Amino acid sequence: MDRVGDYVFLRDLGGGQYSQVYLARTPRRLGIAAETVAVKVLSLPGDGGFDAVADELSLAAALRAPQLVPMYDLGMDGGTVFYAMRHEPMGSLATPARTLTRRERILAVARAARGAHAMHEAGAVHRGIGPTNILLDKEGAVLAEPAIAHLLTHGHTLSGFGTGAGRLELVDPELMKGRPAGRASDIWSLGVTLHLVLTGHGLFPALVSADPFTAVRIYLRSRPEPGEDLTERERAVVVRALHPDSARRYGTAAEFADAVDEAAGSTSV
Amino acid sequence: MSAPPSEEALSRDWPMVRVHPGTGLVDRRRDILLVVPVLPASQHQRVRELLDLCHRPDPTGSARVDALRGLLDLPSSAELPGFALLVRARHALRTFVHGPVRILVDGAAPDQSSARGGGRLAEHLIEDGAWRGLTITADGGSADDAGALSLDLESGAVPGAGVTLVPVASAPVQRLEAGGTASAPSATAPGATAPATSSTALRPVLQFRTVPLGECAVRAAGERPAHRRPPLPVAGAPGQVATGPRTTGPEVVVEGVHCPEGHFTDPARSTCLTCGTPLAPDGRRVRLPRPPLGILVTDGGTIYPVAGDFVIGREAEAAPDVLAGRARPLPLRDEARSTSRVHARVIVAGWRVLLRDDRSANGTFLSRSGSAGPWLPVTAEAPVALLHGDRVRLGKRQLLFDAWRETVVPQVFR
Numbered sequence: 001m002d003r004v005g006d007y008v009f010l011r012d013l014g015g016g017q018y019s020q021v022y023l024a025r026t027p028r029r030l031g032i033a034a035e036t037v038a039v040k041v042l043s044l045p046g047d048g049g050f051d052a053v054a055d056e057l058s059l060a061a062a063l064r065a066p067q068l069v070p071m072y073d074l075g076m077d078g079g080t081v082f083y084a085m086r087h088e089p090m091g092s093l094a095t096p097a098r099t100l101t102r103r104e105r106i107l108a109v110a111r112a113a114r115g116a117h118a119m120h121e122a123g124a125v126h127r128g129i130g131p132t133n134i135l136l137d138k139e140g141a142v143l144a145e146p147a148i149a150h151l152l153t154h155g156h157t158l159s160g161f162g163t164g165a166g167r168l169e170l171v172d173p174e175l176m177k178g179r180p181a182g183r184a185s186d187i188w189s190l191g192v193t194l195h196l197v198l199t200g201h202g203l204f205p206a207l208v209s210a211d212p213f214t215a216v217r218i219y220l221r222s223r224p225e226p227g228e229d230l231t232e233r234e235r236a237v238v239v240r241a242l243h244p245d246s247a248r249r250y251g252t253a254a255e256f257a258d259a260v261d262e263a264a265g266s267t268s269v
Numbered sequence: 270m271s272a273p274p275s276e277e278a279l280s281r282d283w284p285m286v287r288v289h290p291g292t293g294l295v296d297r298r299r300d301i302l303l304v305v306p307v308l309p310a311s312q313h314q315r316v317r318e319l320l321d322l323c324h325r326p327d328p329t330g331s332a333r334v335d336a337l338r339g340l341l342d343l344p345s346s347a348e349l350p351g352f353a354l355l356v357r358a359r360h361a362l363r364t365f366v367h368g369p370v371r372i373l374v375d376g377a378a379p380d381q382s383s384a385r386g387g388g389r390l391a392e393h394l395i396e397d398g399a400w401r402g403l404t405i406t407a408d409g410g411s412a413d414d415a416g417a418l419s420l421d422l423e424s425g426a427v428p429g430a431g432v433t434l435v436p437v438a439s440a441p442v443q444r445l446e447a448g449g450t451a452s453a454p455s456a457t458a459p460g461a462t463a464p465a466t467s468s469t470a471l472r473p474v475l476q477f478r479t480v481p482l483g484e485c486a487v488r489a490a491g492e493r494p495a496h497r498r499p500p501l502p503v504a505g506a507p508g509q510v511a512t513g514p515r516t517t518g519p520e521v522v523v524e525g526v527h528c529p530e531g532h533f534t535d536p537a538r539s540t541c542l543t544c545g546t547p548l549a550p551d552g553r554r555v556r557l558p559r560p561p562l563g564i565l566v567t568d569g570g571t572i573y574p575v576a577g578d579f580v581i582g583r584e585a586e587a588a589p590d591v592l593a594g595r596a597r598p599l600p601l602r603d604e605a606r607s608t609s610r611v612h613a614r615v616i617v618a619g620w621r622v623l624l625r626d627d628r629s630a631n632g633t634f635l636s637r638s639g640s641a642g643p644w645l646p647v648t649a650e651a652p653v654a655l656l657h658g659d660r661v662r663l664g665k666r667q668l669l670f671d672a673w674r675e676t677v678v679p680q681v682f683r
Contacts, residue, residue, distance in 0.1 A: 123498025178561025
């Protein structure tokens with residue numbers, strides 16, 4: 001693929017479960033100064049769900065929150081849905097372009113949480129929080145655009161395997177009961193993300209080598225086990241964000257962010 | 270894509286196509302010519318669909334026109350701008366006109382005796398040799414082709430308000446054979462007045478539609494506030510039920526009882542579906558929205574909460590019940606195509622989750638032993654109620670049904 005719509009691709013920036021991201025020359029019609037933008041091209045057919053996607057992304061983009069990646073344009077070329085956003089060349093928490101200190105990683109999660117909070121206050125759920133979707137920039141980090149695959153797959157499905165954004169434990173088990181996504185499920189994902197970026201491993205060690213059937217059974221029936229390599233404060237934040245009773249988690253992502261910032265204050269490097 | 274020989278041969282017998290300058294669209298490809306004299310920005314997507322339809326290979330010569338009539342019968346056809354489509358037939362041009370577009374043959378409307386069919390798509394058959402000039406413009410547009418480019422559009426899409434067709438025999442110079450190189454016309458054109466042959470490989474500029482976001486939306490629409498939603502509820506806050514047993518689909522109200530732990534559950538059971546607590550035999554029955562009854566997990570790792578009916582199969586998304594919104598699709602595919610288009614169905618009836626085969630080629634099988642087998646066939650006639658832990662085999666794919674019992678809250682979270 002070398003182009004979509006009026007975006008001419010310069011190079012491939014990587015792919016996810018349902019998408020591929022390219023660096024593209026900025027079309028003049030956008031009227032923005034940046035010479036290049038990141039364009040995400042979805043591999044899901046766009047028929048039927050496009051208006052819902054436009055609705056969801058317009059709402060998040062209109063917030064123009066400093067902790068959310070700026071989005072410029074959503075389009076459909078043939079049946080292919082694509083959207084353009086600011087290119088963040090410094091990588092993500094999952095694949096940073098340079099080695100980050102522990103404190104930088106903690107603060108990046110806190111900023112992402114504030115981005116999620118801005119969305120929650122505007123009535124939107126992110127659904128895709130994870131290390132791959134926290135993008136590093138000069139201010140620290142921004143949260144990538146909300147997940148929209150569920151709007152294109154005719155129904156509410158949860159896909160959670162692999163090691164990237166689709167990691168099973170990033171999905172709040174409450175959602176598997178068919179409960180609606182909301183503040184609490186994004187806070188769960190933030191808690192798992194914080195744990196992953198601090199320890200480098202997940203909270204459900206038994207999932208690592210399990211096949212999908214076994215993994216789901218384990219996941220629904222085992223307790224998250226925070227790693228030993230956390231400070232007491234960090235551990236307390238993770239444990240509260242992952243409480244099985246969503247009413248006993250942090251009430252808002254902003255409260256989570258405050259607690260994370262506080263934990264970062266006690267982290268020297 | 271290789272065109273059938275007949276189409277290719279027909280494409281060589283075209284009159285010369287001279288494009289009138291304008292902002293509409295003229296698209297020429299193999300045996301067809303599409304003219305959209307007026308093209309509002311809001312209709313780009315519809316015209317894109319029209320182009321896709323016209324570009325389909327059509328060995329029978331009628332499939333495209335049938336599809337076009339089908340397109341015009343849709344309610345959305347009101348959004349299609351006026352167009353004319355010309356299809357090369359053996360000794361004639363078939364012309365199809367929709368909306369405010371005019372075809373003039375030697376300056377006059379086509380002979381009514383050549384009309385074949387009407388409705389939203391007026392068709393005429395214009396025999397070769399019976400005319401010297403054919404003009405297509407918007408209704409009320411100028412038929413004067415003085416401004417027409419002195420070029421023959423051989424293929425591709427260009428902007429234009431109309432076309433003038435001149436039969437090759439009456440064109441002043443011999444046309445190049447199709448396949449002539451781009452540099453050939455200037456070498457062979459005898460004079461400045463003679464039209465040169467051109468061929469274009471331009472992409473049509475109206476291939477996509479976009480919605481500006483964020484700062485670009487502000488620039489496009491001014492500081493118009495975007496639509497607003499109320500903030501999300503906060504779990505545990507007074508007066509809020511942030512994670513009630515709501516589902517994302519339409520709610521179905523069923524009769525049930527509350528277990529001692531407060532879960533709404535199946536009254537026919539002796540224990541609560543959610544937590545396993547024994548139910549009082551004379552519990553008060555209430556009617557409430559049904560909670561999800563479990564999840565279906567595919568061997569690929571996709572998880573589907575079971576709150577309503579599913580169609581399972583290779584092309585589940587295209588099943589009528591899915592398109593009508595009565596069921597959700599659970600697509601299961603594999604390289605060997607071992608699953609049928611519609612292979613099986615899950616039907617949620619009251620508190621029961623029923624599975625039945627849908628006359629699949631390779632059958633649907635159930636294993637209740639907690640492992641892969643022994644496998645018992647599931648038929649179309651006798652649906653089987655799925656129980657917690659059941660495995661289902663469809664072709665070479667498998668599903669797991671998990672009725673999701675509440676876990677004990679671990680000590681660390683108390």
